Amino acid sequence: MTASQFDALVDAAETGLDSDTLTVDTDGETYDFAVPDGEYSGLSESELREAAAQHREYVAEWYFWHHVAPDAPERRAFLRWVERSDDGTVPERHERLHAGTTRRWGQLRIRVQLAEAGRRTYQVRHVDDEDEPVEDLAIHTDPLDAREIRKYDDDGRYRPLSTAPTLGRGWVFVDLTAAQLVSTVDTVYPATVANWYREREGELDVTHWHEAVSRQTGIYGVVETWDRGNGHDHVEWVAEACCDDSQCLKRREWEYDEETPLDVDGGAGRFPCREPCSLVVSAARKWTRIDAEDEQTYEFELTPSEKEQVEEIIDAVAEGRADEIREADFGDGANRWRARFLRAKRFDEDGNLGGVLTERPDEEE
Ligand code: SF4
Numbered sequence: 001m002t003a004s005q006f007d008a009l010v011d012a013a014e015t016g017l018d019s020d021t022l023t024v025d026t027d028g029e030t031y032d033f034a035v036p037d038g039e040y041s042g043l044s045e046s047e048l049r050e051a052a053a054q055h056r057e058y059v060a061e062w063y064f065w066h067h068v069a070p071d072a073p074e075r076r077a078f079l080r081w082v083e084r085s086d087d088g089t090v091p092e093r094h095e096r097l098h099a100g101t102t103r104r105w106g107q108l109r110i111r112v113q114l115a116e117a118g119r120r121t122y123q124v125r126h127v128d129d130e131d132e133p134v135e136d137l138a139i140h141t142d143p144l145d146a147r148e149i150r151k152y153d154d155d156g157r158y159r160p161l162s163t164a165p166t167l168g169r170g171w172v173f174v175d176l177t178a179a180q181l182v183s184t185v186d187t188v189y190p191a192t193v194a195n196w197y198r199e200r201e202g203e204l205d206v207t208h209w210h211e212a213v214s215r216q217t218g219i220y221g222v223v224e225t226w227d228r229g230n231g232h233d234h235v236e237w238v239a240e241a242c243c244d245d246s247q248c249l250k251r252r253e254w255e256y257d258e259e260t261p262l263d264v265d266g267g268a269g270r271f272p273c274r275e276p277c278s279l280v281v282s283a284a285r286k287w288t289r290i291d292a293e294d295e296q297t298y299e300f301e302l303t304p305s306e307k308e309q310v311e312e313i314i315d316a317v318a319e320g321r322a323d324e325i326r327e328a329d330f331g332d333g334a335n336r337w338r339a340r341f342l343r344a345k346r347f348d349e350d351g352n353l354g355g356v357l358t359e360r361p362d363e364e365e
Pocket of ligand 1: 274
């Protein structure tokens, strides 16, 4: 037990401390002190020191959560979740923390370990780098470094959506304090800790689609178009396209409106999404124009395999699989040579499928 821990304990006794695992009190002359493993009363200050030293794990635990961990309820709740602090007695938890314990948050793997005097030390890395030796990764200690890490994927492409499951690998944050851990997580996945906490407390304020879109300055008139025609099908398709777990790690909690849930599943992410993000709103806005066009009937000649190939190409692009198809895998409809073969066979020199012109009302004679 450190001197500052004991001083804090004596200070706490002045006003009386009654936590889950430790109570201490004083009548101005003597001290009462209790932990689950022992109870003492009428102690002098030096006897209190001895008793506290005997149960130093409890004192260290109380001190960490009340004097070291960040003084914000959502941050503390998150740190407690990280180390599963509801599971076991203080000595059991310390034993577990001594060996180190891990949690997953999106694509982050968080490791917490007990340090001196009950302090914790944290490490954060990509989940897929779980087994990599630290020395093989780029080592960081400043949470703000996460701003660069979250910007690009492993192919160097910009990530406009921080919760897309495309976080780059090859880095590790080491020796983080409790406050630094939360800052690092918050930098990689902004507001996820706060919204996760609000949801736990039953206080997540959700802004549903219709309300969110109505707020968009200057495009109020478009809202009706967005909702038009197929009821709220347009929103269903947007949510299915963008908010699926394969595209975003947040769990969509917003619906069409308060009374109209979407049929498409919100996903299984650990942290909630409380309103349509700007990327989704911007995509939906663009697609509204496409979706608002009148349908036309076209006639193409395709073999059954070619029709299936068109379907396979769309599917491969939608699933982000196109780049993974091997060059010699000619059986895959989205294989590049096979797609080029289809284009050579079925496109005219102006790029029209089957030589059929695209009909647009304003281009009609
Ligand atoms: S709106 Fe959809 S894509 Fe955007 S953050 Fe929420 S769940 Fe993710």
